Amino acid sequence: MMDPTVPGKIPHESGVDRALDGALFDVPYHVLGYEWSEDGPVLTLLPLAMEGSGLVPDGRHFEIRPVKWREVEFRISRSRHCTGRFEGGEYIPCPLSEEVTLFSQCPSCMSHDIPDPDCIFEPHCNTGSCGASFCRKEHVVYITSFRGHHKVGMTQLERYLTRGREQGADIILPLFVLKDRYSARFMEKEVSRTLKIPQSVRSGVKLRSWSGPLRMSEQRKALERLKERVVSRWKDIVGGMPPSVNIGKGPEGTDIPPAELDYPLEEPLSSPPMRYRKKVLRGEVMGFKGSYMIFRSGGLRAFRMGELPGSVLYFRDRLES
Structure with missing residues (x-):
């Protein structure tokens, strides 16, 4: 053995x-x-x-x-x-x-x-606990901006800033708080569907944008406008919500401000970098x-x-x- x-x-x-x-x-x-x-x-x-x-x-x-x-x-x-x-x-x-x-x-x-790897991307703890401790932690649904390209995502509340940096976002804004990972993933998809905000930004788009101006003030205002849309469409977003979704704080009760994320990189770059795969x-x-x-x-x-x-x-x- x-x-x-x-x-x-x-x-x-x-x-x-x-x-x-x-x-x-x-x-x-x-x-x-x-x-x-x-x-x-x-x-x-x-x-x-x-x-x-x-x-x-x-x-x-x-x-x-x-x-x-x-x-x-x-x-x-x-x-x-x-x-x-x-x-x-x-x-x-x-x-x-x-x-x-x-x-x-x-x-x-x-x-x-992580007993069930499916819970990383498509958690299903509404049908029974998967045994992963991170699934039971508080999560946030957030929006990020990459030089004006937006996406909606979800992550554990305690690591939302880290998650923003992992993705290379310029700025991140939490929308609302959920009690568990399953609830966060369900609501992430509903925000994406209702407001037509994508759940990903392609790597090529990010890399090409790094040679453009940051314009943080404009990016911040754009995210705040998106949150206002979430508030105004809240009834539509939660309209098909099953009882198994546990909301901790709605968008009007979540007052975490936008966070500008900095990196050890002088921007804007002189030109868009090319992907290196060798x-x-x-x-x-x-x-x-x-x-x-x-x-x-x-x-x-x-x-x-x-x-x-x-x-x-x-x-x-x-x-x-």
Whole structure:
């Protein structure tokens, strides 16, 4: 029987790419997470070492702040493998090191925190508790602005500012408070349907907008007008609401003001950055916004850091933890 405390091996992907000075990218780290804090983005890494034909943990995980980077040069693995899980502050590697695609965890590791992954996007706790603690927390339905492109979303009340930064929004405004995640998702869809506000803004739209003026005052006023529309159409929004939806505070009782979100990136950019999808990344770091690192390499480039968890990064030298 497999020991769940013993990590599996991650396949080592050898590469012929070298650093500009000819050095090999042969110092591997498993990316366990990428998230935003009040001080900017945080990358959680686990040192790895070769064992036979695979990679195994070689020390404790640590956090680095990419905002300190001035130049970057590393190689990214082609495949992604389960990031394991945290329990009581301790890291537990995946015993299988399973390859992953949609999420950064395999179903077994994810089940300890999120028994039913459907609740991430389409919660259904109205038919019975899924066992995930975040589903029972207070949520908000909010609207965000990306240079005048708007979307409606929902998230836990305690992390709405973080959620705005994760998306790279310029400004965020909570509309109303719900008692649980299912209720928030239901009402998010009703606001979208009633007021014709989309639930997403495409990445290309965001990137192209970053070279335009911020005009925060105009964006703030536009969000406030949208909230006024929510108030005026409230009866239509809640008209088909089932009894299982639990509203904590309606739009007139929710007085959280719009929040302007700042980033470690000087805006507006001189030109729209191009998406960068290659597996060797090198260049001058310009800053970070949402999921993206903006860097200069023959022009402005945007690399999606949010896709890194589960990947192995190969550096030429050991990083300072």
